[in-house]
Amino acid sequence: MGRLYSAKMLCKPVAIETGRYMQTVEILAKRGLVGKRLDLAMVEETKGLSRRKAKSLIDDGSVFVNDQRVRIASRQLSFGDRLTFRYVPDNKKKPQPVQISERDILFDQAGVIAINKPVGLPSQETKKGDRFHVVPLVKRFFQTKGRDLEHLALAHRLDKETSGVLLLGETPEIVAHLMDQFREKTIEKTYHALCYGKAQDEFEVRCRLTAINPKNGTVKVSQKSGKDSQTFFTRKEYYQKSGMSLVECRPVTGRSHQLRAHLAKVRNPIAGDKVYGDTHPKLSDELYHLVSQHHYLHARLLKFTLPGQSKKLQVKAPYPKTWQSIIELLRSPLT
Known part of the structure; x- marks a missing residue:
């Protein structure tokens, strides 16, 4: 599991069958993030998170700002905003196709x-x-x-x-x-x-x-x-x-x-x-x-x-x- 830069891990990663880990991330909006779009802030502060994945998390209702669910990717952050979300980092291994047994x-x-x-x-x-x-x-x-x-x-x-x-x-x-x-x-x-x-x-x-x-x-x-x-x-x-x-x-x-x-x-x-x-x-x-x-x-x-x-x-x-x-x-x- 890679380091999350300025994002903070709130709990231990949860191991799952595919070898990936559930990560809970907290980001505190300081000067560099003030006025920045929500999706861009997530991408900049979370290693390995693509903008498409960030947008998907927002659309799914998985992202919270100050404990309130936010579904608008263009929402601008204010100083002191606390951004939290959970996600599973993408597995670079090609998934195996489902088979009938x-x-x-x-x-x-x-x-x-x-x-x-x-x-x-x-x-x-x-x-x-x-x-x-x-x-x-x-x-x-x-x-x-x-x-x-x-x-x-x-x-x-x-x-x-x-x-x-x-x-x-x-x-x-x-x-x-x-x-x-x-x-x-x-x-x-x-x-x-x-x-x-x-x-x-x-x-x-x-x-x-x-x-x-x-x-x-x-x-x-x-x-x-x-x-x-x-x-x-x-x-x-x-x-x-x-x-x-x-x-x-x-x-x-x-x-x-x-x-x-x-x-x-x-x-x-x-x-x-x-x-x-x-x-x-x-x-x-x-x-x-x-x-x-x-x-x-x-x-x-x-x-x-x-x-x-x-x-x-x-x-x-x-x-x-x-x-x-x-x-x-x-x-x-x-x-």
Whole structure:
């Protein structure tokens, strides 16, 4: 860990799995920083922090001046201002692409494959032409087992940062069978979400949501241009010290970003959601690091039928490692 020049470390660095460290930084505005933009002051006073990263931290609500959150990068500092923020220095090592392994295969029967989609893996090819998305990686895994799944295709999608049960079909007919169940709302879907605030014991959200705006990648509530959406929620656990809740989500409809938008609407945004959520100032460094990695939405369980069968079967996905770590911390009496 490099020296932070005139920035002051407020706590010990927190080691994380990638070998990087969470740093908590405090900068006191003296003569040289008076009148300087917030983002430029952060870059000048913090070794290894790029201006783009500084702007991102400000936009995410991770930067405080005199204990007040500031989201304006052009804000000018005054003499004596105390600037604080936490960040993980960039790892210069090229990140390893996500792969599909044996443990990710939850179900493989009658032409239906269910995987536990890892966090960070796109369901389908992105605009950037990312080669690492679900279908080619699942094909590659089964090729190592001597199976050629030429016509493998997705039956539905999950957001890149959402983990959990994802269904694929080996033929167009099987994919159509699964997609029909989603369209007819006969598939039972259960998600788990870690949210900020104390959620109600039981609640329902109904509203009309727009399609994703291609300019900013978000949906919004709109009575005029939106489509009906509905989700039932149950609070499973509440972690008083951190002010967070574990919520079970049972969506009836399947609009884009539905659960994220619904929980934000009732002021229980999903932890780590940089689009619909907010940075939580009460979190410890350990929790802050985990929350900063991705949003905490997990497709926990699906109930569906196989072709030619009427009895529903159930596929359940265990939590990823980050989920296991954060829940262990949240349940700890010391957190």
